[in-house]
Amino acid sequence: MSEQRLKLTRDDFEEWLFSLPDKQQEFKTLFFDKTGVKLDYSIEALDDIEAWLLNSFEKKEDLLKEDNKHLLDLIVSYVGGIFRENLNAKWDIDLENEKNAYYRLPIITNDQMSVPVSPHTLITASIGRKKGNFISTVLKNTIKNLNK
DSSP, X not given: OOHHXXXXXXXXXXXXXXXXXXXXXHHHHHHHHHHSOOOOSOHHHHHHHHHHHHXXXXXXXXXXXXXXXXXXXXXXXXXXXXXXXXXXXXEEOBSSOTXXXXXXXXXXXXXXXXXXXXXXXXXXXXXXXXXXXXXXXXXXXXXXXXXX
């Protein structure tokens, strides 16, 4: 875990939340510049992002390199935004329970969700799974489970 992540405070998280619209716009612009694809916050856009991830990173460790820290933050903000909108959810973070799998990672949650979603974890897992629709499938299944 990076030293910066270990020092994260609630104020840092609130500042991160405040910056999300700018981060999401920056990612949309970067993604268009690299792929020619205009992202539209749709569930289908997750497959476009995942295809780009699979073409750009051989393994998750490549994305997790220090050089890609800002890029990963942009991707997390955009992918998380799609989940938040489609699940009528909110961003949160656990800064206290070190045993939590998502300790110090931004998550998406709402009162109906039994398990929160970590965009960071989904993004890195999608590279290893190499499916092309892993992230969108998680969102579709989460929506389906909430509608039961």
